[in-house]
Amino acid sequence: MNSPVIEVKSLWKTYGSTEAVKGIDLRVGSGEVFALLGPNGAGKSTTVEILEGHRTRDSGEVSVLGHDPARAEQRLRERIGIVLQRSGVEPYLTVEESVEMFRNYYPSPSPLDEVLEVTGLTELRRTRVRNLSGGQQRRLDVAIGLAGNPDLLFLDEPTTGFDPAARRNAWDMIRNLKALGKTVFLTTHYLDEAEQLSDRVAIIVRGEIARAGTTSEMTALGGTHISFRLARGGESLPPPFAGTLQPDGRYQLRSSAVTDDLHGLTTWARHMNCELIDLRVARRSLEDIYLELVGRESGAEA
Incomplete structure (x- = not known):
């Protein structure tokens, strides 16, 4: 594997008597699309929130882009993008106004035209957010996540509720991110999506990594x-x-x-x-x- 963007060793997190994450190890290389899969309640969201710096851990080592996310250093914040299942965007702004607003928060933002191109929003740049379809709004969410020119993008359930055509467009967008050299940490409930897009996958069950590897390695084991x-x-x-x-x-x-x-x-x-x-x-x-x-x-x- 190339140099790790994310490295996790023996990560533990408990809530009262509930062990949400039980000593897991993870490594995500630079430029990879990495998918963390698991059922609801398996520890997936807790793990991602710890990596993003939004939740503290009980023990273990966590490095994201060479920083400990628990310290919430500004240098780390400027290098990661987070795309939640739904971002709050002013409906009366246009697409380019929305992206530009978030670009202004960062010292070295991504070029506006590049963000719109990679997310397939160039022709919609002057469309108001309220007039976008669900798939188009999701692409705008990703564009906002890219506004700060992040090295690492956390992408949460990117195609939930999409029709087949919109899903394919979203997949192309994620492939474009990889082509730009971005590292993508993906969570999804669509297993075909993970198989199509991911370089490597980890499956978390009851707070433990049940299996990890490339998709070809994992299917070959079966x-x-x-x-x-x-x-x-x-x-x-x-x-x-x-x-x-x-x-x-x-x-x-x-x-x-x-x-x-x-x-x-x-x-x-x-x-x-x-x-x-x-x-x-x-x-x-x-x-x-x-x-x-x-x-x-x-x-x-x-």
Whole structure:
């Protein structure tokens, strides 16, 4: 990994008798899109608030851009951008007036035209905030977060409530941020979003990091699924497929030796003159991994 923008070691936070964060470690490299995933109540929001400097920790080491956020140093504040689920913006201002107002708070702000371009708001620069769609308002929230030319951007649930087209536009915007060299710390409940955008992911469950790594590493750990239906009974299916019948009538195997298992299955089918219907071979998705971890370790809903 390149030099860390965020480094967390043994972070603990309790509320009374409730342990919200239990000794977690995190590293986020420069220029990465990093996603922290977890169900409600898992410690995700507490962790992010500690990183942003809005909540104190009980113990552990936290470094954000080389500073301890608990000290709330002005130098750190000027280098991070925070995009909440909803920013309070004056509805009668135009888009460019809104961004310009926030730019004036910083000593070295981002160029206005660059902010509008990267967030896809150039053609809307003279539109009043009250006339923006939900997706356009969300892009304005990000533009305001970029006003101070931050090195690190915290992005909270960027596409909640978006239609598919608006989500794709938001994804393109986040990719633009990465192209500019920004580090993005993303929280989202959309697992496909995290899989599409993130260089690395951590899943937090009950205050602990249940799994972390690149999306390809995490899905590879889950193995590959081979699934199919049979034209007739599969009582004599060979190992390891015997006993893999699911309630929906499909046979499904998590395989770590796909080529060998497929060879054995197709050889059996030819020998038995039995047709394999709707044969599928697919690597498990990040959502599959997430649901397995959340269900196994917390019993919480996604």
